[in-house]
Amino acid sequence: MTPDAAGPRATIVVGVTGGIAAYKAVSLVRTLVLAGHDVHVVPTEAALRFVGAPTWEAISRNPVTTQLYEGVDQVRHVALGQLAELIVIAPATANTLAKLAHGLVDDLLTNTVLASNAPVVVAPAMHTEMWRNAATQANVATLRERGVTFVGPASGRLTGNDTGAGRMAEPDEIAETALAALKRRGRGPRSRRARIDEASDAGRLDLDGLRLVVTAGGTREPFDPVRFLGNRSSGKQGMAIAAAAAARGASVTLIAANIGTDALPATIDVVDVSTTLELEKAVTDAAAGADAVVMAAAVADYRPAQVQQGKIKKEHTGERLTVEFVVNPDILAELSAAKREGQTVIGFAAETESDPATLLELGRKKIARKGCDFLVVNNVGWNHGFATDDNDIVVLNRAGDIVMEASGSKLSVADRILDATLSGREESTRHA
Ligand code: C5P
Numbered sequence: 001m002t003p004d005a006a007g008p009r010a011t012i013v014v015g016v017t018g019g020i021a022a023y024k025a026v027s028l029v030r031t032l033v034l035a036g037h038d039v040h041v042v043p044t045e046a047a048l049r050f051v052g053a054p055t056w057e058a059i060s061r062n063p064v065t066t067q068l069y070e071g072v073d074q075v076r077h078v079a080l081g082q083l084a085e086l087i088v089i090a091p092a093t094a095n096t097l098a099k100l101a102h103g104l105v106d107d108l109l110t111n112t113v114l115a116s117n118a119p120v121v122v123a124p125a126m127h128t129e130m131w132r133n134a135a136t137q138a139n140v141a142t143l144r145e146r147g148v149t150f151v152g153p154a155s156g157r158l159t160g161n162d163t164g165a166g167r168m169a170e171p172d173e174i175a176e177t178a179l180a181a182l183k184r185r186g187r188g189p190r191s192r193r194a195r196i197d198e199a200s201d202a203g204r205l206d207l208d209g210l211r212l213v214v215t216a217g218g219t220r221e222p223f224d225p226v227r228f229l230g231n232r233s234s235g236k237q238g239m240a241i242a243a244a245a246a247a248r249g250a251s252v253t254l255i256a257a258n259i260g261t262d263a264l265p266a267t268i269d270v271v272d273v274s275t276t277l278e279l280e281k282a283v284t285d286a287a288a289g290a291d292a293v294v295m296a297a298a299v300a301d302y303r304p305a306q307v308q309q310g311k312i313k314k315e316h317t318g319e320r321l322t323v324e325f326v327v328n329p330d331i332l333a334e335l336s337a338a339k340r341e342g343q344t345v346i347g348f349a350a351e352t353e354s355d356p357a358t359l360l361e362l363g364r365k366k367i368a369r370k371g372c373d374f375l376v377v378n379n380v381g382w383n384h385g386f387a388t389d390d391n392d393i394v395v396l397n398r399a400g401d402i403v404m405e406a407s408g409s410k411l412s413v414a415d416r417i418l419d420a421t422l423s424g425r426e427e428s429t430r431h432a
Contacts, residue, residue, distance in 0.1 A: 010085040010182055011038045013118075015109040016056070018046020021091035021125040021168035026051060028090055028171040028178075029059045035179065040080060042066070042109045044096070066108055080108075081115030088178045089113075091125035091168045094136050100148075101139035119181045119266060121149045125168035132165070141211075141289050145251050147267050151177040155281055165285065173272070184266040206422060208249030213290040214242045215283055215297035217257035219276045223304035223323050224312045231298045233350075235259035237391055238296030240414035242268050248418065253286045255279055257297050276300050276328040287335055292344040292421065295332045295372075303328050336371035344425050346417070347372040350380040364400035373398060374421050395420045 012032055016025045022043075032039045041056040041064050048066065056064045089096065089109070096110070100122075105111045113120060122143065130136060131153060144150065152169030168174075216238020220228040235256065242254040246268050253269045254261065257279055261270045271286065273279045276299050287293050302325035312321065332347045339345055349366045353359045363377035378393045391413045395404040404420035406413045 009036050009038060011040070011083050012178070012182070013080055013084040013087045013112055013116075014039055014041050014060070015087060015089035015092075015096075015113070016041060016043040016047040016051070017089065017091060017093045017096040017109070018044055018049060019091040019093050019125045019168070020050060022047050022050040024168060024171050025090045026055060026059055028088070028174050029056070031171060031175040032088075032178065033060060035175070038062070040064075040084075042080065042112055044107055044109055046093075078111075078115045081112045081118075084112070084116050084118040086121070086178060086182045087113055087116060087118050088121045088123070088174065090123035090171075090174050092122045094124075094126045094130045094133070094139075097122070097124060097136060097139045097143065101142040119147070119149065119184070121151060121174070121178045121181050123151045123169050123174045124153045124166075126153070126166050128166045130166065137289060144253070144269050149177060149181055149266075149269055150271070165281075177270075177272070180262055180270075181266065183262060184264075206248055207245055207418065210245070210250040210292065211253075211290045212242075212245045212250045212292050212294065213253045213255065213283060213286040214238050214245070214294040215255040215257065215279060215299075216242065217259035218298040219257045219279055219300045220274050221276065221300045221303035221328075222307055224308040224310065226311050229300060229302070229304065229325075230258070231300065233257075233298035235297075236389065237348075237410045237414065238294070239264060240410040241294055241296060241417060244411060244414040244418055248415075253290070255282045255286065255297070257299075276303060276331070280329055280331045280334070283331060283335065287338075287343075290343065292346065292425070293335055294346045294417075294421075295335070296348050296376075298350065299328065299331060301328055302326065330370070332370045332372055336373075344374070344421055345372040346374045346376065346421055349375055349377045351377065352380060354379055360394065360396075360402075363394065363396050367396050367398060367400065374403070374424060376417055393417070397424060 014029050016022050029039055029041060039060045040062050041060045043056060043066055045066050053064045099110050100113060103114060105114050151174050153165055154167045154169050155165045217235035218231040218233035220230040222228040242252050243264055246252045246265055253271065255271050255273055257273050271282045273282050279297060279299060305324040305326045336345045347370050349363050351359055351362050353362055359377060359379055363375055367375040375396045376393050377396060378391055389409055391410050392407040393413055394402055395417060397403050403424065404416055406416035
């Protein structure tokens with residue numbers, strides 16, 4: 001990555017806390033330095049047990065200290081915090097997440113974060129039990145609420161023989177998220193208060209306090225390292241819903257499947273995924289703390305049974321290529337079945353059926369099959385529905401009744417979808 005690709009040279013603080021994944025942060029620092037940035041590593045004492053200061057100094061090309069009381073004349077913790085244009089913490093332990101959530105400042109890193117207005121990107125790494133612990137999840141929710149961007153954790157092999165959620169995201173993914181946050185910082189990380197004020201000024205604060213998860217884009221199912229089965233979803237409607245909800249005060253997590261999200265406000269927490277199984281994991285994790293889940297993404301119903309390690313070559317396959325597919329999980333149906341009390345699940349049905357009555361009939365059958373609270377039905381075709389800026393939708397409730405019809409820009413339609421589902425939520429709470 002060249003400095004041009006990442007924008008002008010910026011001062012980035014990389015906080016490293018005490019987990020074995022610290023060794024992977026070395027390559028994160030290297031990527032940021034090679035992208036042309038001035039990188040200052042702030043390890044905790046515990047982090048230095050895993051990777052020593054000489055490594056951080058050599059890789060970052062800057063001096064490294066953990067000491068709060070060294071060089072007091074330079075007021076180091078404030079100076080670094082004020083200088084930073086971006087703070088990335090990788091790996092972030094449960095302990096550091098707890099300290100950040102509560103504003104505890106007992107080392108140089110936590111002091112630096114508290115003394116800074118820079119956007120913060122955090123890559124947690126810990127054992128599954130610690131990640132799922134209610135205390136950790138509450139701290140994560142608090143930090144998200146304040147505009148901290150989370151990347152990962154991924155699911156996979158942990159330090160021991162166990163596997164599960166808690167593995168630090170790969171350094172490339174963290175670097176990508178960090179550089180995207182840096183690009184967006186022009187608009188500045190708006191605090192929840194600022195967001196509320198903004199929405200309030202616009203006269204709409206009706207989603208304040210609501211935690212919304214939105215999926216957008218289309219999944220890709222690879223069958224060799226260079227090819228995949230995908231779909232034409234542009235993610236525009238899902239991104240419009242995320243943006244509209246954030247503007248109305250909701251705290252929003254967007255699970256983005258193969259779409260560019262740079263244009264979205266920095267307060268939206270974006271989790272990038274590619275395949276259906278990745279989307280399933282990300283949305284299931286995020287749904288645990290959500291009041292509403294909007295499944296706007298176009299999810300592949302099937303994935304190749306086998307992914308070839310090398311590129312499939314015509315010389316070997318001849319005139320025909322047969323790829324066997326296996327069925328993917330139906331995430332919407334799973335989420336609907338696992339729904340918590342008070343949680344609203346909204347699905348989408350993009351159908352090529354152009355006759356309105358038949359389209360509605362398909363929608364009614366679909367909502368009955370999927371078990372979600374609302375279904376947004378729209379007609380798609382070669383030239384409409386995908387990639388366009390306008391949409392034409394009908395929202396059905398569980399009984400199959402039409403609760404909303406809207407057409408217009410995807411942003412205006414997004415607001416109407418939110419209106420319909422919000423009034424549906426209020427109704428079900430009243431009847432509960
Ligand atoms: O069955 P169909 O693909 O038309 O359903 C569309 C809805 O179901 C969308 O909300 C989509 O996000 C969701 N879906 C899913 N898992 C699948 C396929 C679709 O969650 N495997």
